[in-house]
Amino acid sequence: MKKGLFIVFEGGEGSGKSTMIDMIYNWLLEEGRDCIKTREPGGIEISEKIREVILDTKNTSMDGRTEALLYAAARRQHLVEKVIPALDLGKIVLCDRFLDSSLAYQGYARGLGIDEVYKINKFAIGDYMPNISILFDIEPELGLERINKNSNREVNRLDLEKLDFHYKVREGYEIVYNQNKDRMVKIDASLPIEQVFENVKSVINGLIN
Numbered sequence: 001m002k003k004g005l006f007i008v009f010e011g012g013e014g015s016g017k018s019t020m021i022d023m024i025y026n027w028l029l030e031e032g033r034d035c036i037k038t039r040e041p042g043g044i045e046i047s048e049k050i051r052e053v054i055l056d057t058k059n060t061s062m063d064g065r066t067e068a069l070l071y072a073a074a075r076r077q078h079l080v081e082k083v084i085p086a087l088d089l090g091k092i093v094l095c096d097r098f099l100d101s102s103l104a105y106q107g108y109a110r111g112l113g114i115d116e117v118y119k120i121n122k123f124a125i126g127d128y129m130p131n132i133s134i135l136f137d138i139e140p141e142l143g144l145e146r147i148n149k150n151s152n153r154e155v156n157r158l159d160l161e162k163l164d165f166h167y168k169v170r171e172g173y174e175i176v177y178n179q180n181k182d183r184m185v186k187i188d189a190s191l192p193i194e195q196v197f198e199n200v201k202s203v204i205n206g207l208i209n
């Protein structure tokens with residue numbers, strides 16, 4: 001069976017990872033690669049519906065574990081319906097967020113415990129893991145400033161968290177990164193966009209060539 005490449009983009013709010021996915025996607029197409037881009041939570045109908053529930057700014061009473069389970073449920077459906085079939089066809093799958101988001105946001109920042117959140121996600125994803133998880137690291141204040149400048153971007157329930165929460169997310173990612181350097185790469189997302197692009201390209205070139 002052909003095997004594709006599963007590449008995940010991770011990071012806090014305003015880290016520029018979504019813009020970077022578009023740039024990398026276009027670059028890979030120009031290179032003649034068979035490639036798709038997708039996102040979590042979402043990417044397919046059922047998971048986009050779950051996304052609406054999770055991120056609805058009205059759902060202020062949502063319990064942390066409920067939130068973690070919904071992310072894991074959306075992840076499972078997206079994985080089986082979209083990611084695995086594409087990988088089986090030998091495609092490169094670029095995915096905006098995956099497991100490490102849950103570890104950093106729910107496991108660490110929400111305080112549910114990285115190991116606990118890993119366990120429910122293990123149930124959701126089985127043995128499927130990305131070939132690489134690229135972490136876009138940025139000072140939360142800078143990231144949030146970028147978001148506020150971009151009036152087209154949707155504001156979601158997690159954006160409304162206090163600055164302190166976003167610092168915890170960054171700390172959470174740092175912990176997850178330090179524990180998983182074999183499958184993660186950290187990129188300085190505060191650099192000029194062209195430089196970030198070059199750095200991400202060189203990571204991906206290392207995988208495809």
Ligand code: TMP
Nearest residue numbers: 040041071097098101102105106158159
């Ligand atoms: P986005 O803004 O990158 O589309 O992500 C939506 C929000 O969901 C963002 O605030 C990060 C959050 N999130 C989690 O808290 N846990 C997860 O597992 C995922 C995938 C996203």
